[in-house]
Amino acid sequence: MLNFDSLFNPYVSRRMTVYAKNGMVASAQPLAAEAGLSILRKGGNAIDAAIATAVCLTVVEPTSNGIGGDAFVLVWTKGQLYGLNASGPAPQLLTLQALEKAGYKEMPIYGWVPVTVPGAPAAWAELSARFGRLSLSEVMAPAITYAEQGFPLSPTVGRSWENAFNRYSLELKEEQFKYWFSTFAPQGRAPKIGELWQSLDHARTLQAIAETKARSFYCGVIADKIDEFSKKYGGYLRKDDLVAYTPEWVTPININYRGYDVWEIPPNGHGLVVLMALNILKGFDFEIKESLDSYHRQIEALKLAFVDGQKYIADQSKMQFRIQDLLSDAYATERRKEIGERALMPEPGNPPKGGTVYLATADGEGNMVSYIQSNYMGFGSGLVVPETGISLHNRGNNFSLNRNHVNCLEPGKRPYHTIIPGFLTKDSCPVGPFGVMGGFMQPQGHLQVVMNAMDFGLNPQATLDAPRWQWINGKTIEIEHSFPEHIAQALVRRGHDIRWALDSSGFGRGQIIWKTSDGILAGGTEPRADGHIALW
DSSP states (O other): OOOOOTTOOOSOOOOOOEEESSEEEEESSHHHHHHHHHHHHTTOOHHHHHHHHHHHHHHHOTTTOOTBSEEEEEEEETTEEEEEEEOOOOOTTOOHHHHHHTTOSSOOSSSSTTOOOOOHHHHHHHHHHHHOSSOHHHHHHHHHHHHHHOEEOOHHHHHHHHHHHHHHHHHOOSGGGHHHHHHHOTTSSOOOTTOEEOOHHHHHHHHHHHHHTTHHHHHSHHHHHHHHHHHHTTOOOOHHHHHTOOOEEEOOEEEEETTEEEEEOOTTBTHHHHHHHHHHHTTSOOOOSSSHHHHHHHHHHHHHHHHHHHHHOSSGGGOSSOHHHHTOHHHHHHHHTTOOSSOOOOOOOOOOOOOEEEEEEEETTSOEEEEEEEOSSTTOSSOEETTTTEEBOOGGGGOBOOTTSTTBOOTTOOOOBOOOOEEEEETTEEEEEEEEESGGGHHHHHHHHHHHHHTTOOOHHHHHHSOOEEEEETTEEEEOTTSOHHHHHHHHHTTOEEEEOSOGGGGOEEEEEEEOTTSOEEEEEOTTTTOEEEEO
16 A cells, blocks of 8 residues: 555646546535536536536535535526525524623624524525526435445645644533534544545434434424524524525626626625625736736725725625616726725725635536625634534624614624625626635625636636735735745735745635637636546
């Protein structure tokens, strides 16, 4: 037997853009992508394949998402783009007054306080019912098989799992967290890369969701288990919250950039940040990617858009400004005027009144899906419902406890959300899905993907391979080690606080499937993860 380190990769590896005619599934985990392809080969469409891949990712990449998380989806079918917001609201018992009484000054990361109603299972059922061709049981079968029979851990997942175990061992000492360890570290350690992992509890839960079209999760036996667990440890989530939940079909929002329409899900997600930044940038001409002005202007526009997003984005029904005002050309022009030669300390403007997984699928019939799903921070809240395999997300951590903030916690209100799927069209025809997961990196990743393709003419794989930067706060920018050093030094001279990042995992993981002018699918996958494109 050869002995090697799967994470030691001393040489630059190259991927090529891949092409297919009949179908394509792009994911950061190879087994999940192949699961989606198996559904296409079975006669399912791109929507079925997306569900299969998403459900499988809860099994093969639990370090980033789970049954107890949220999802957002863009679906192109029958000549139209549809949006699904499957993020959940705060429980009715989770009030600002209750947290103030308990002494909270800000939303915590772990425990029951940041747990909102999970929306992912409802997304699977809703997508299947409206657009799927195969039954939900057929579509979820590959994931259930992997959970029952086991699978070998891929390198990125194994590394993240070990990091989570080490962190949780130090931070999660209360009894309510013991179920995470018994579920995800039953041998007293994280499973290793290449080691076979199985979860029979996870398989049984998925089977129940499949057979009942998610009703068991929201109003049946699984809902009872979640309710019981919450009550036992002083949580706020109740079965009534689950029963009341339904995902929402929404109208996607867009701007036109260089002749292409860039689409995002409307708030409470922060895809609006991407569009505001692009709206600012379309007033500049970009000819050379590796130039000081190209990077400086991108960074400055993103900073302006992001601080606006952090101030104004919330559950859409609670926002104080209209989306069309934030995306107006007049407002973009005013913000563009703030970009000068020096790095600025960004402040919100005054608009005119008026751990995540991403996947993309396409089939030979023209259906395409941009899908993102998350437990937010890795495994989420650290809470696992006993004997179910359900890790509950901590999306409520994004709520503000400032009474005057538009994103302040309220029962029944959805928090500011970081997960965003993207989609491109041109002249009302689909180009295809794209996305970059990774918390607050996501709109920054979307911006860089769009510009790499539209402004600099990079192919889908090169678009994802290109070195990334990430605004952290103020004037601080993190860059990957492959970022051009001479430009990094020039940015410092313009006042940016540039910091090299040793680990590229914080720069997001993306997937692209775009259609060529003659209808052929072209795909790129993430080099910073276990990325894989399954195709035929």
